[in-house]
Amino acid sequence: MRYTTIILGAGAAGMMCAAHAGPGTLVVDHARAPGEKIRISGGGRCNFTNMGATPENFLSANPHFCKSALARYTQWDFLDLVGRYGIAWHEKTLGQLFCDGRATQIVQMLRDEMARAGAELWLATSVAGVRHADGLFHVTLDRDGQRQDVSAPNLVLATGGKSIPKMGATGLAYDIAQQFGLAMTETRPALVPFTFPNDRFADLSGVALPVRLSNARASFDEAMLFTHRGLSGPSVLQLSSYWREGEEIVADLDPSGALLQLLRDTRQSEGRRALRTVLARALPARLVEALPTPVPLDARLADQSDATLETLVDGLRSWHLTPSGSEGYRTAEVTLGGIDTDGLSSKTMESKALPGLFAIGEAVDVTGWLGGYNFQWAWSSGHAAGTAI
Numbered sequence: 001m002r003y004t005t006i007i008l009g010a011g012a013a014g015m016m017c018a019a020h021a022g023p024g025t026l027v028v029d030h031a032r033a034p035g036e037k038i039r040i041s042g043g044g045r046c047n048f049t050n051m052g053a054t055p056e057n058f059l060s061a062n063p064h065f066c067k068s069a070l071a072r073y074t075q076w077d078f079l080d081l082v083g084r085y086g087i088a089w090h091e092k093t094l095g096q097l098f099c100d101g102r103a104t105q106i107v108q109m110l111r112d113e114m115a116r117a118g119a120e121l122w123l124a125t126s127v128a129g130v131r132h133a134d135g136l137f138h139v140t141l142d143r144d145g146q147r148q149d150v151s152a153p154n155l156v157l158a159t160g161g162k163s164i165p166k167m168g169a170t171g172l173a174y175d176i177a178q179q180f181g182l183a184m185t186e187t188r189p190a191l192v193p194f195t196f197p198n199d200r201f202a203d204l205s206g207v208a209l210p211v212r213l214s215n216a217r218a219s220f221d222e223a224m225l226f227t228h229r230g231l232s233g234p235s236v237l238q239l240s241s242y243w244r245e246g247e248e249i250v251a252d253l254d255p256s257g258a259l260l261q262l263l264r265d266t267r268q269s270e271g272r273r274a275l276r277t278v279l280a281r282a283l284p285a286r287l288v289e290a291l292p293t294p295v296p297l298d299a300r301l302a303d304q305s306d307a308t309l310e311t312l313v314d315g316l317r318s319w320h321l322t323p324s325g326s327e328g329y330r331t332a333e334v335t336l337g338g339i340d341t342d343g344l345s346s347k348t349m350e351s352k353a354l355p356g357l358f359a360i361g362e363a364v365d366v367t368g369w370l371g372g373y374n375f376q377w378a379w380s381s382g383h384a385a386g387t388a389i
């Protein structure tokens, strides 16, 4: 069967692309339902974009690559679409927009948009092979145990990254990209919890607090959560995208900088209090017991000199930790790296070397921060390719 465009992957980027690619589009996915990651995202409410999205919120070997697509299909464009479908939403924090209802509203909206554009959707269909001949991409599919050959002058790689293989993530886009001469940048799990040796923080599991978490490359002021196996929470997921194996991270447990003054004031007014009691006014009590402190926690506050309090607070503001690793693709929200943007047009997402071949979404070496940025990249890059076709 002959189509104008074949899109591999009915995720966020593939569906957005199909909504704009015009008639004669076939979207293929091996899953039984489209947009499965949208469905489970944001705790079932989908953090579908971020009001503050700018190119600075994305990592890529070429930080300029994402600019054009993000500028031509912005968060406001997606919000317009959401508004046209009457989907209620709210800002949770830091510009992050979520559905008031279910994330499945976003999936249904994209299905409706694809149908309106006349795209066909084949689910439970796997890709057995792709070749290019006579200006056409010939794709062999396995649909319900039947072989089907389809062809089109345009092929869009939208099968995402490697994160969460249990949900059907595969490296198909990477394999086909490489088959047609596109280079890859190194891929790594990102937006992923850190692990520590010997379940170091198991006793603190469930404790959360606001921190500033930093390394030499980046710094994030958000919550940190202790887990049985290590550290998680928004600040940790964010920093994981900037972290390499073996490196140290630094947690500032007093990001507002108010602790030293609190200790000094309390020394004046309630000097007989134990250090642990006063620290527990600013930090979770369970965490206080586990902190590295220069004096015992049952020491009286009145007995501590300014210098001791400063040493104590300095330690808490610069807690050096070395993760042993990350939870990996099993739980990573995204894959860092991917199809090298050098081989693609930033305006259309089309291969510079092989016209008609496009790559969009997470498969491409553009990775957003936590907070709706990755979906925005899927919408923007999907729109760029769809309108170019």
Ligand code: FDA
Residues within 6 Å of the ligand: 008, 009, 010, 011, 012, 013, 014, 028, 029, 030, 031, 034, 035, 036, 037, 038, 040, 041, 042, 043, 046, 047, 048, 049, 125, 126, 127, 158, 159, 160, 161, 163, 164, 167, 168, 169, 170, 171, 172, 332, 333, 334, 360, 361, 362, 363, 371, 372, 373, 374, 375, 376, 378
């Ligand atoms: P996506 O992964 O969405 O789609 C790829 C499609 O290709 C899938 O439907 C898959 O079945 C199909 N496919 C894969 N291999 C195939 C093969 N071999 N043959 C056929 N089909 C194949 N981002 C955000 O901005 N806000 C959020 O709230 C969240 N929350 C979130 C939670 C969780 C648990 C995860 C894992 C991820 C997020 N993300 C997120 C990230 C976001 O989901 C992700 O960046 C986008 O879904 C990427 O869109 P794509 O369309 O590129 O890939």
